[in-house]
Amino acid sequence: MKEKFYQYIQNLQDTITSKIEEIDGVSKFREDLWERPEGGGGRTRVIENGDVFEKGGVNISGVHGALPKAMQAYFKVGEVDFFACGLSLVLHPKNPMVPTVHANWRYFEMYDGDGNIVDSWFGGGQDLTPYYLFDEDAKHFHQVCKSSCDKHSADFYPLYKKKCDEYFYNAHRGEGRGVGGLFFDYCKATDDRSMEEWYDFVTEIGNSFLEAYIPIVEQRKDLAYTEMQKDWQEIRRGRYVEFNLVHDKGTLFGLKTNGRIESILMSLPPNVQWRYDHQPEPDSEEARLLEIFKKPVDWV
Amino acid sequence: MKEKFYQYIQNLQDTITSKIEEIDGVSKFREDLWERPEGGGGRTRVIENGDVFEKGGVNISGVHGALPKAMQAYFKVGEVDFFACGLSLVLHPKNPMVPTVHANWRYFEMYDGDGNIVDSWFGGGQDLTPYYLFDEDAKHFHQVCKSSCDKHSADFYPLYKKKCDEYFYNAHRGEGRGVGGLFFDYCKATDDRSMEEWYDFVTEIGNSFLEAYIPIVEQRKDLAYTEMQKDWQEIRRGRYVEFNLVHDKGTLFGLKTNGRIESILMSLPPNVQWRYDHQPEPDSEEARLLEIFKKPVDWV
Numbered sequence: 001m002k003e004k005f006y007q008y009i010q011n012l013q014d015t016i017t018s019k020i021e022e023i024d025g026v027s028k029f030r031e032d033l034w035e036r037p038e039g040g041g042g043r044t045r046v047i048e049n050g051d052v053f054e055k056g057g058v059n060i061s062g063v064h065g066a067l068p069k070a071m072q073a074y075f076k077v078g079e080v081d082f083f084a085c086g087l088s089l090v091l092h093p094k095n096p097m098v099p100t101v102h103a104n105w106r107y108f109e110m111y112d113g114d115g116n117i118v119d120s121w122f123g124g125g126q127d128l129t130p131y132y133l134f135d136e137d138a139k140h141f142h143q144v145c146k147s148s149c150d151k152h153s154a155d156f157y158p159l160y161k162k163k164c165d166e167y168f169y170n171a172h173r174g175e176g177r178g179v180g181g182l183f184f185d186y187c188k189a190t191d192d193r194s195m196e197e198w199y200d201f202v203t204e205i206g207n208s209f210l211e212a213y214i215p216i217v218e219q220r221k222d223l224a225y226t227e228m229q230k231d232w233q234e235i236r237r238g239r240y241v242e243f244n245l246v247h248d249k250g251t252l253f254g255l256k257t258n259g260r261i262e263s264i265l266m267s268l269p270p271n272v273q274w275r276y277d278h279q280p281e282p283d284s285e286e287a288r289l290l291e292i293f294k295k296p297v298d299w300v
Numbered sequence: 301m302k303e304k305f306y307q308y309i310q311n312l313q314d315t316i317t318s319k320i321e322e323i324d325g326v327s328k329f330r331e332d333l334w335e336r337p338e339g340g341g342g343r344t345r346v347i348e349n350g351d352v353f354e355k356g357g358v359n360i361s362g363v364h365g366a367l368p369k370a371m372q373a374y375f376k377v378g379e380v381d382f383f384a385c386g387l388s389l390v391l392h393p394k395n396p397m398v399p400t401v402h403a404n405w406r407y408f409e410m411y412d413g414d415g416n417i418v419d420s421w422f423g424g425g426q427d428l429t430p431y432y433l434f435d436e437d438a439k440h441f442h443q444v445c446k447s448s449c450d451k452h453s454a455d456f457y458p459l460y461k462k463k464c465d466e467y468f469y470n471a472h473r474g475e476g477r478g479v480g481g482l483f484f485d486y487c488k489a490t491d492d493r494s495m496e497e498w499y500d501f502v503t504e505i506g507n508s509f510l511e512a513y514i515p516i517v518e519q520r521k522d523l524a525y526t527e528m529q530k531d532w533q534e535i536r537r538g539r540y541v542e543f544n545l546v547h548d549k550g551t552l553f554g555l556k557t558n559g560r561i562e563s564i565l566m567s568l569p570p571n572v573q574w575r576y577d578h579q580p581e582p583d584s585e586e587a588r589l590l591e592i593f594k595k596p597v598d599w600v
Binding site for chain 1: 330332346348355357472473538541542545546552555556561562565566568569570571572573574575576577
């Protein structure tokens with residue numbers, strides 16, 4: 001399974017970065033291959049200063065060895081060996097009318113002293129963070145998420161949509177990071193569903209990513225915008241930074257377990273503003289966005 | 301003691317904000333008075349878009365009531381009442397040749413069921429974060445810190461300088477936030493030193509703040525700088541954000557105990573950049589700065 005899934009994310013990284021370069025038309029991804037001293041490594045691809053994408057990363061990694069202390073405590077296990085691999089992406093468009101997107105698909109194994117798998121699971125998700133909200137974009141994104149989920153279980157979309165709203169939440173601001181999407185974790189073999197079936201589910205979601213996001217980019221990337229709207233995007237990106245550095249478990253784990261810092265922090269936006277007590281004009285598009293982020297919406 | 305120290309920080313806030321406005325010459329502090337639903341409140345003063353200061357806050361607060369759950373766990377106490385007050389300031393200058401400064405002086409009391417003080421202490425410190433380092437600025441700042449400490453104990457400066465280097469450290473980057481200063485906490489009454497004497501020490505440091513920082517501002521604020529140097533300042537400000545959101549206990553406590561978010565996050569810089577794997581030119585002033593941040597320096 002680990003070889004099969006790593007092969008899958010390698011191919012998916014190629015597919016996604018090709019499409020992003022094609023749409024951007026100007027910038028190309030820079031590739032960095034890196035090795036983890038304790039075992040494994042990754043292939044980081046970052047695009048910057050594009051015509052459509054101001055900054056973005058589409059990274060894969062596969063790491064293994066002794067489970068770091070901090071993760072032993074988190075998973076409530078002793079000294080065990082592990083393997084983890086995944087694809088993580090964040091794309092920060094230049095035009096504030098185009099939403100930021102994040103996605104991640106990952107696989108984890110833990111071993112006993114003889115190298116037998118004692119536990120394994122998939123996790124992942126994808127979510128959308130608009131700066132100016134076109135309702136039909138949120139509906140389209142969620143519709144693709146739902147259609148992909150429904151092929152596997154009618155329970156998945158409502159469950160993973162809810163988990164996404166709960167996870168990507170800036171508790172200190174009382175607002176969601178965006179309009180959500182899907183979030184799932186600890187997808188393990190049960191009587192009802194084998195690891196093969198979970199693989200089919202996770203790769204279905206991964207395969208649907210471009211369909212979920214790219215039509216939105218194509219629709220919005222050439223819309224006109226003002227300097228004030230760009231400022232609003234940069235202020236909202238501040239909330240993105242706050243979520244990733246204060247609340248996001250993946251980021252904090254990476255920072256505390258000697259992960260490759262630049263690959264982890266590629267998620268941070270290129271230009272960000274913090275203004276004291278910034279409040280949008282009443283009844284503006286900006287005020288409407290904040291109102292919507294206060295409470296999850298059923299988009300489909 | 302609590303009335304006396306609160307009176308002191310009220311006066312110090314006036315003194316500092318007057319001086320900052322005088323040097324800035326253009327912008328004035330905006331004042332927000334706020335109340336904490338559970339007891340107490342504060343006086344937040346923020347300056348933005350000045351000629352010298354791009355953004356800064358000089359805030360006081362005095363809060364009391366039942367100790368929040370998260371702090372009970374931190375202090376390893378049960379359900380007790382508390383009082384806490386302090387002045388916190390961060391100033392982000394426009395000119396990258398002028399360092400950012402942070403300072404904080406605070407007082408804490410805990411009570412038994414009858415309202416008797418069962419524990420009380422002072423804490424605080426001040427530290428400097430340059431973007432371009434003039435060694436004499438770091439020396440001047442530390443010299444003022446040392447002189448103020450030495451009036452109370454020859455042990456204080458080496459001890460609190462070291463604590464500062466240890467605390468303001470971006471462990472995930474392997475670099476200090478800046479060139480340090482002083483950091484002290486849990487300064488409690490002992491056989492050797494009464495709370496009155498701690499009060500004298502803490503207020504000595506508070507009184508020395510303008511002497512430590514203002515001559516540096518005056519010396520550097522009119523120096524010419526390039527757009528590239530401004531970019532470097534904004535990239536380094538990203539490290540400031542990383543420290544405050546990932547490592548700073550005060551910030552995280554505030555965010556997790558329903559503090560006044562805008563007063564806490566006034567510390568975040570106005571314009572910030574994150575570029576993927578940004579590396580300064582070898583042998584440049586920027587490279588020298590990074591080198592110096594890797595290991596604490598004895599400035600005096």
